[in-house]
Amino acid sequence: MNVPEHIEALADMLTASGELTDPAWRAALHAVPRHRFVPPVAWANPYNAPGFRIDGGQRPHEWLSAAYADQPIITQLDDGATEIGGEGDYTSSLSAPGVVLEFLELLDPYEGDRVLEIGTGSGWTAALLAYRVGDENVTSVEIDPDLLARAAANLEGAGYSPRLVLGDGAEGWQEGAPYDRVHVTAGVSQVPYSWIEQTRPGGVIVFPWMPEFEPGHKVRLIVGDDGTATGRFVGGTRYMMLRNQRTPTAPTHEGPYRERSSVLDPRRILRSGYGADVAIAGCLPHVSMVFEPGPPFEGWLWTGDSGAHVVGPDVRQFGERDLWDELEAAFFRWVKWGQPERGRFGMTVTPDGQQVWLDSPDNPISL
Ligand SMILES: C[S@@+](CC[C@H](N)C(=O)[O-])C[C@H]1O[C@@H](n2cnc3c(N)ncnc32)[C@H](O)[C@@H]1O
Numbered sequence: 169m170n171v172p173e174h175i176e177a178l179a180d181m182l183t184a185s186g187e188l189t190d191p192a193w194r195a196a197l198h199a200v201p202r203h204r205f206v207p208p209v210a211w212a213n214p215y216n217a218p219g220f221r222i223d224g225g226q227r228p229h230e231w232l233s234a235a236y237a238d239q240p241i242i243t244q245l246d247d248g249a250t251e252i253g254g255e256g257d258y259t260s261s262l263s264a265p266g267v268v269l270e271f272l273e274l275l276d277p278y279e280g281d282r283v284l285e286i287g288t289g290s291g292w293t294a295a296l297l298a299y300r301v302g303d304e305n306v307t308s309v310e311i312d313p314d315l316l317a318r319a320a321a322n323l324e325g326a327g328y329s330p331r332l333v334l335g336d337g338a339e340g341w342q343e344g345a346p347y348d349r350v351h352v353t354a355g356v357s358q359v360p361y362s363w364i365e366q367t368r369p370g371g372v373i374v375f376p377w378m379p380e381f382e383p384g385h386k387v388r389l390i391v392g393d394d395g396t397a398t399g400r401f402v403g404g405t406r407y408m409m410l411r412n413q414r415t416p417t418a419p420t421h422e423g424p425y426r427e428r429s430s431v432l433d434p435r436r437i438l439r440s441g442y443g444a445d446v447a448i449a450g451c452l453p454h455v456s457m458v459f460e461p462g463p464p465f466e467g468w469l470w471t472g473d474s475g476a477h478v479v480g481p482d483v484r485q486f487g488e489r490d491l492w493d494e495l496e497a498a499f500f501r502w503v504k505w506g507q508p509e510r511g512r513f514g515m516t517v518t519p520d521g522q523q524v525w526l527d528s529p530d531n532p533i534s535l
Contacts, residue, residue: 171201174236178265181238187266190273192300197265199299203235204326205262205290207318210234211242211252214261215406221253240264243290247411248314258408260315262290263353267405271351274374274388274402277301281348284366285309285330286337286375286410291319293353295328306330307344309337311411338412340366347371355384355407357415359397359517369393376407377515379449380415380456385442387515398529400514401446415456418470425477425484432496434465434478442510444502450513450524450533451498455491469495497535 169177175198182188188197208224212234219242224231234241240263245256272293277283281301285294288310298306308330310316316334323329333341337352338360345366352363355378363373371391378384384406389399409415437448438459448457459467464480474487476495483492502508508526515522516529523532 171203171232172198174203174232175201178236178238182266182269185238185266188269188273193269193272193296196272196296196299197269200292200295200326200328202262202265202292203232205292205295205319205322206231206235206241207243207290209252211245213237213239214242214258215240238264238266240267243318244312244315247312259411260289260312261408262292263407268293268296270403270405271353271374271376271386272296274386275349275351275372277349280305282344282346283307283349283351284341284344284347284363285351285353286340286363287353288316288319288332289353290315291322291326291328291332293351294319294330294332295323295326297351298323298328298330303329304331307333307341307347309333309335309341311336336412338362338410342366350374352376352410353407354411355409355413357409357413359389359515359522361517361519364389364391364395364397364517367391367397373397373399376405377401378407378409380454381445381449381452383442383445385446385510389515389517396516396518398514398516401510404442404510418456418458418468419473419475421475421486423486425486426490427482427484430478430481430483430492430496432499434459434467434481435461437467437495437499438465440499440502440507443508443512444499446510446513446524447502447505447508447526447533448495448498451501451535452491452494453522455494457495494535501533501535 213219222231244260250256285308288308294308340362346368350373352375373389385401386403389397391397455471467478469476469491474489476485476491
């Protein structure tokens with residue numbers, strides 16, 4: 169297959185899956201060939217473990233096919249400290265085309281809109297945006313200088329020239345404000361208020377909300393005329409986190425525990441669906457949670473110096489807070505609310521922080 173045939177096949181696949189509905193984005197896929205943003209050596213299909221190394225020099229057909237498959241391509245490990253092919257944390261990627269398109273359709277920029285992208289990565293999304301709204305209207309912020317240099321070269325090679333900024337995207341980029349749209353392409357647990365301040369009233373902010381409790385959720389906020397932004401959860405997603413919002417590691421604990429048996433079968437936590445996930449994450453802000461389905465089920469919860477460890481039905485808690493008790497309380501709240509699904513929840517961001525709500529912003533949830 170040649171490149172246009174690859175793009176057409178990909179676009180057909182994404183149309184069939186419902187991730188691509190707007191013909192303007194189909195045209196953008198053709199105008200901004202994804203393979204121009206794939207490095208010669210990268211790691212393809214990583215979430216279908218273990219994925220595989222692609223090498224454009226040695227196996228060009230495989231490399232090109234990977235560029236036009238609906239899969240992420242990892243382009244950096246451990247912030248660049250580990251070579252591609254080694255063991256490491258994924259720290260930059262070309263997200264899967266379906267995920268990129270779903271977010272772009274959610275962003276839905278008008279011609280000439282001023283767009284801020286956070287997380288330039290390879291530059292592919294910035295180029296797609298530049299094709300739609302014009303180079304002069306796109307600003308993209310990347311925290312990693314090597315990645316930004318590579319993105320600049322990719323963009324030049326593909327014939328696009330959005331403004332590229334080296335910096336911490338959590339601060340937005342004040343010099344280019346106000347923006348009509350903000351597109352965050354890294355996981356966010358706490359929404360920085362700078363993004364709301366830098367977006368004009370009526371503007372849209374889309375991002376993957378990755379609370380410290382997996383999995384993630386797509387969020388679309390609209391900025392109000394009162395300095396707040398509000399919107400709903402519109403589906404699931406999974407992203408690598410903003411560097412400064414990566415999940416902290418669990419504290420070690422040497423002292424005594426408070427022990428009991430769980431009231432709730434802990435496996436319910438992983439099997440109750442995304443509505444329960446949002447309810448728990450919304451009721452327990454800043455609490456990190458990791459669960460292994462097992463058997464036996466094993467879970468860790470922690471925040472500050474409090475923690476809980478659960479193996480099967482056995483709960484051990486330490487610190488000021490009884491985090492497993494709190495999680496059970498959040499779960500049973502969700503049950504009492506009628507087990508609402510994810511789409512009934514939303515989020516409001518104000519200068520004081522963010523708040524998850526059920527059905528309406530005037531119904532915030534908490535324990
Ligand atoms: C999933 S990749 C983005 C993919 C990119 N949009 C593309 O089209 O290739 C996430 C990117 O966010 C960057 N990033 C992480 N934390 C950041 C921060 N605080 N500010 C700006 N960029 C950040 C990472 O270095 C990484 O390149």
